[in-house]
Amino acid sequence: STWLLWAGPFALLLAGAVGVGTFMRRHPVGMTEPSPLSNDERARLQQLDIDKA
8 A cells, every 4th residue: 555655756756767868968078169159259259358457
């Protein structure tokens, strides 16, 4: 009669592991190269560098 108390935590652990596995498969962790700066971003960066100096 207490099987739910014994099986419940394991079922939750299994469900969490499946959820984490699904999330990790959809959103792989890895280093991706940053996209190059646009001309507007370069101009803004140069302006900030000039203002800082």
